Amino acid sequence: xxxxxxxxxxxxxxxxxxxxxxxxxxxxxxxxxxxxxxxxxxxxxxxxxxxxxxxxxxxxxxxxxxxxxxxxxxxxxxxxxxxxxxxxxxxxxxxxxxxxxxxxxxxxxxxxxxxxxxxxxxxxxxxxxxxxxxxxxxxxxxxxxxxxxxxxxxxxxxxxxxxxxxxxxxxxxxxxxxxxxxxxxxxxxxxxxxxxxxxxxxxxxxxxxxxxxxxxxxxxxxxxxxxxxxxxxxxxxxxxxxxxxxxxxxxxxxxxxxxxxxxxxxxxxxxxxxxxxxxxxxxxxxxxxxxxxxxxxxx
Numbered sequence: 001x002x003x004x005x006x007x008x009x010x011x012x013x014x015x016x017x018x019x020x021x022x023x024x025x026x027x028x029x030x031x032x033x034x035x036x037x038x039x040x041x042x043x044x045x046x047x048x049x050x051x052x053x054x055x056x057x058x059x060x061x062x063x064x065x066x067x068x069x070x071x072x073x074x075x076x077x078x079x080x081x082x083x084x085x086x087x088x089x090x091x092x093x094x095x096x097x098x099x100x101x102x103x104x105x106x107x108x109x110x111x112x113x114x115x116x117x118x119x120x121x122x123x124x125x126x127x128x129x130x131x132x133x134x135x136x137x138x139x140x141x142x143x144x145x146x147x148x149x150x151x152x153x154x155x156x157x158x159x160x161x162x163x164x165x166x167x168x169x170x171x172x173x174x175x176x177x178x179x180x181x182x183x184x185x186x187x188x189x190x191x192x193x194x195x196x197x198x199x200x201x202x203x204x205x206x207x208x209x210x211x212x213x214x215x216x217x218x219x220x221x222x223x224x225x226x227x228x229x230x231x232x233x234x235x236x237x238x239x240x241x242x243x244x245x246x247x248x249x250x251x252x253x254x255x256x257x258x259x260x261x262x263x264x265x266x267x268x269x270x271x272x273x274x275x276x277x278x279x280x281x282x283x284x285x286x287x288x289x290x291x292x293x294x295x296x297x298x299x
Contacts, residue, residue, distance in 0.1 A: 002232040003211035004054045004084055008225045013183040014191055017054070017176040018218060019232055020211040021047045024086070025162055025172040027234040031272055032089060035096035036164040038073060040105040042090045043162035044140040045076045047174040049088065050232045052144075053080025056121070064120040069138045071112025072097075079271070084230040087237070087271040105164065111138035117147045141174075154178055157195060161202025171206025175218045190222060236272035243267050243276045247283075248290050255287045 002023045007016040025043035028034065034042060045065060053063045059082060067076040074091025097106040113135050121129040131151035136142045145158040156178050163171035175198050177191055197204075198218060208214040211229070247255065247265070258265045258278075265278040278286075 004230045004232050005211045005215055005226050006228040010187045013187045014179040017051045018211055018215040019051050019174045020205050020214045021232050022172045024232050024234045026169040029169050032093040035094045037096045037105050037110050038093050039164050040162040041107045041110050043172050044160040045078050046086050046088045047160050048144050049078035049080040050086040054084055054230050056082040058124055062122045066118045069112030069115035069135050071110050073110040084232040085235045089270045108138035113138045117143050159198035159201045163202040163206055171202045173201050173205030173214055238269040259283050
């Protein structure tokens with residue numbers, strides 16, 4: 001069972017989020033038929049997004065992470081909610097590259113290093129919060145840690161990992177550590193000392209099997225208290241009604257083109273690959289609905 005743990009560290013001078021996401025990443029792999037390198041790249045982004053999304057307060061809030069690094073995988077897009085659900089996709093799910101010299105999957109080569117991380121937080125206000133930073137390495141964890149430190153002014157140590165064997169995700173997880181303002185120097189040194197251990201987070205997640213065991217392995221030697229646990233899962237909230245609204249938003253000209261040239265439409269959800277079919281009659285009904293709505297708004 002995948003979970004995200006919210007943890008108080010060192011008597012409250014720092015906090016940590018620990019996530020075991022093996023099942024979640026494997027669900028994404030099956031949904032998108034991900035090749036190993038693409039699985040590692042999207043899996044890391046899904047894990048980080050789920051962790052950051054779990055920090056949102058409102059039930060209707062959402063967080064969208066988009067990474068474009070100029071590499072062959074194209075864009076990585078993930079949307080997370082406070083309840084631990086996350087959905088996501090990458091432009092090239094079948095991308096696979098030779099492993100790096102150290103034997104690890106070449107996520108940086110897939111993502112590229114000439115681009116940006118964009119984080120959009122919809123907090124139910126009139127305008128969403130939008131933050132952007134440049135990519136540091138394309139390895140995802142370093143890039144999002146840089147974003148948190150620079151854009152949100154929250155110094156962060158973030159480790160993400162996905163282990164793929166036999167074409168399946170067999171170990172995935174993440175650990176985020178953030179000192180609070182005023183954290184003593186001796187505590188900061190203890191947190192920094194975690195970095196070498198956290199670089200093996202995918203192996204730790206595979207061996208641990210659950211978030212509590214992963215926390216015990218990752219934070220060994222530091223006093224901590226689990227404050228909250230949330231389930232983490234890959235889930236898409238698309239629906240026929242949402243697709244209909246999307247079609248209406250395209251405008252009358254585009255709908256007429258679908259009716260007259262294609263005599264219907266087939267729309268696929270990027271996040272879960274579900275296909276929605278619309279007959280010519282259904283599109284004409286949508287067109288009439290759009291015209292009626294437009295007329296009702298006119299003075």
